[in-house]
Ligand SMILES: O=C(O)CCC(=O)C(=O)O
C-alpha cells in the first residue's frame with residue numbers, strides 16, 4: 001500500500017507540474033491522510049445471459065492505478081468518437097486513469113476515462129485490483145484550480161464532443177450533493193461510486209442513505 005501511495009503521489013506531482021502548478025499542489029490538497037482503497041474484484045466466468053461485470057462509469061475521484069490479470073474485459077471509451085477500446089492486458093503493468101474530481105478541477109484538461117468491464121465469458125475467472133487515490137474524506141475540493149491556463153486544452157474538441165459530453169453527463173449525474181461555496185465534499189462524491197458501478201448493490205443496501 002505504501003508503494004502504491006508513493007507511486008500515486010508521484011503521478012499527481014507530474015500532473016501538477018503539467019498544469020503549471022507547484023509539484024506538491026495535490027499532496028497539500030490531499031492532506032495528511034489521503035483516502036485510498038484497494039479493491040480486489042473477482043469477475044466469475046458466466047454464461048452470456050448473465051449481467052455480471054461493471055457498468056460504464058467514470059471513477060469519481062482523482063487517480064486510479066489498476067492491476068488486472070490476463071483475462072481481459074476492461075474497456076475504455078475514446079472521448080472523441082465514443083468507441084469502446086479494449087485494454088489489452090500486459091504483464092507487470094498498471095492501467096492509470098483519471099477520475100471525475102480531477103476532470104472538474106482542471107476544467108476538463110484532464111479527462112476522466114469512461115470505462116466498463118464486459119461480462120466475463122472467457123471460461124476463466126477474472127481478477128482485478130484497482131487502487132483508488134483520493135483526498136482525505138473531509139477535504140474541501142475547490143470547484144476549479146485558480147488561474148489555471150486552459151489555453152493548452154487537448155484536442156478532444158471535435159464535432160462529436162457534445163454527444164460525448166451528454167453521455168458522460170448522464171453517467172455522472174450525482175445523487176448526492178454536498179457542495180457549498182467553498183467546494184464539494186470528497187467523501188460524499190466518492191460514495192457515489194457504489195451507485196454508479198454497482199447499482200444493484202446500492203438499491204439493496206444504500207437506497208435510503
Ligand atoms: O475491474 C476492473 O478492471 C475495473 C473496475 C472499475 O472500474 C472500478 O472498480 O471502478
Ligand SMILES: [Fe+2]
Pocket residue numbers: 057058059115
Ligand atoms: Fe472504475
